[in-house]
Amino acid sequence: MPEKVTISVIKADVGGWVGHSSVHPALIEKARENLRERGSGLLIDSYVATVGDDINLIMTHRTGVDSPAVHELAWDTFVACTAVAKELKLYGAGQDLLSDAFSGNVRGMGPGVAEMEFVERQGEPVVVFMADKTEPGAWNLPLYRMFADPFTTIGLIIDPKMHTGFRFEVVDLIRHKKVMFSCPEELYDLLVFIGAPGRYCVKSVYSKALGEICATSTTERLNLTAGRYVGKDDPALIVRCQSGMPAVGEALEAFANPHLVAGWMRGSNHGPLMPVSAKDATPTRFDGPPRVVALGFTLCNGRLLGPQDLFADKSFDKARQIANDVAHYIRGLGPFEPGRLPLDEMEYTTLPDVMKRLSDRFEDVD
Ligand code: 13P
């Protein structure tokens, strides 16, 4: 059996600089140092990336998904970065570390996790998408475009290895259930669910012809806390490309017409997902608009050759212009839906307090 490689992307916000707009260089340095020193002998390679105020640890290794050693390394790295963030009084230091002690796996402890294990092909291009000011359901529409929409991915029609289609694993974040859809036959059933990205998220996509995993996202379950579902977080997504999977350009094309996502300002507003270069991943206007960065790597015996900053290309200027126009328009709605999220989906709310205070003033309508 050829040896398998695992790519793990584990991400967290452990403090913003300034506000929620970016990551301070001292945190990036600390994360790099930690992975280099503590990861030696465990990791084949690693790259520390940021988008807005989120740190994404991109790691390759041979220990499989849910490896306690890799999860512990990521957790300890975020703890070390949090200490620096506290010292520098960065905003929301330790924001995504929900527990004081590590217990074998970072899932459910705050950080987002996307991992896949496979046998490296002769050519293995991988794109790591990372977004800020949004939620895992933000990947639903682009994953649909990449793996099910022939207007985006011409390979679905003309590549014999893509023509039989893909399987989509969808998670119900509230009922904690998952279901598999085989496309194209079940496209319409799939869309019934993933058109509601606040609740149903595409976790992974598999090739039917190759029997291989092609994409996986940081979709974690939501927890009911004080009557509200919490735990949606800025997501990451790994996509393998070429030779029976979408070409790199087909995967990127899914972001060329920015779609509206939830999570802008206080996690409580809608905004367009703007594809940007790593250096432009600094959401500022109304803490946004939401951003997505695409880092391309060629895997070479587990080594990460890259990154290639794929959205830096001029061909995405038009998408950025559209996103800015849409952002400007939707900001005009101010606190009205659909600019603002529906009452039960906002991350911040005063509704219970205001309702309580005014409860005596509500009268029956005849
Ligand atoms: P593959 O079939 O090798 O993925 O090549 C397709 C391609 O790159 C077209 O843009």
Ligand code: 13P
């Ligand atoms: P983050 O989720 O990126 O920390 O943003 C929080 C926020 O509310 C920004 O307005």
Ligand code: MG
């Ligand atoms: Mg933050």
Ligand code: MG
């Ligand atoms: Mg963030």
